[in-house]
Amino acid sequence: MRVLQGQVNKARQLRKAMSLPEVKLWQGLRGRPEGFKFRRQHPSGPYVADFYCHEARLVVEVDGEAHGRGDAPVKDKQRDSWFAAKGLTVLRIPAIAILNDLDTAVAGVVAMAQERIGED
Template identity: 65%
Template structure:
């Protein structure tokens, strides 16, 4: 299991208290264990914090708001994703607008990705 240490762990605890609306909506659905998979929210992993993480399938789910398409954010997200991939994880990025407009579709995509990665 990936773990964060020090400040990353403290930041993850703060983020759990300050989730965005799409993250809250998705978290409520993930708590129902779609496909039988357990997810953690705001999971510290090395220097990063994953929005959601399923240990069984080694799947990270990121909910991306508009800011993820601006400035240097796409490059930073790419560096972050490569860090996770180098550790054997898969990153699934979902637009926040998609989560809010099609929660069932988002959950289906997550469950399908987790099933494909089941070890």
Template identity: 50%
Template sequence: MEGASGGTALRHRPLITTRARALRKQMSEPEVILWTRLRGRGSGRPTFRRQHPIGSSIVDFYCPTARLVVEVDGSAHWADEQQGKDLRRDRWLESQGLTVIRLPASMVYRDIDGAMDWILSTAEALIARQSVAPRLAPSTIRSSADGPPPAAPRGR
């Protein structure tokens, strides 16, 4: 299985895609509320996908440009056993180069604007960080077709 840069770890199988489609029709109320706000594509905002398959998991929301996963956690996620599963899943997603936000469902009900601010500011920060990653200037990139590197000057 390759990592995030290679790609196969993040690909999904047809069965998981079918399950994701079914989950899109059975979203929880907080997920529906959040999706009505996230799905807008205007004004230069990053785009999100809902109930998106990643590997063998289906995440609530995914922003591919930012490599951001957003999970809405209701009361089922409060149990110790479920928290352990969530932690293992988050670690796997992070090992694939993704960032995970866990948003309490109560926040969606109480403060949807605050939830949106948190999600969008995180996505924008991740996108900005990717765009300022160190890059080599084209003049410093060499290939084997360029021949051997120039000899270093010798001291006199």
């Protein structure tokens, strides 16, 4: 996948401005749970994934309240379709779920990664 320099710069900016749910999830994923390596704010084509696990070809998106408003659902669907066309699976986690129970959110991400590895 070709990554544009603008997306790399955008990813760097997003890493510095992560939301609280993103920070919390990163705290749970950065220690390589079950051996899976995750990247945060990973540029991919025209998009920047909140988190990405290359081994499992898994994109993890943290969805705050704004994802349910306006044209956000349509944009999210387009984004998910783009990732799917590249052979990636998108897992969307509500921000509130991360804030309410980080351990369960991390376990869900790891379970999806393990499932994806089993599909290959």
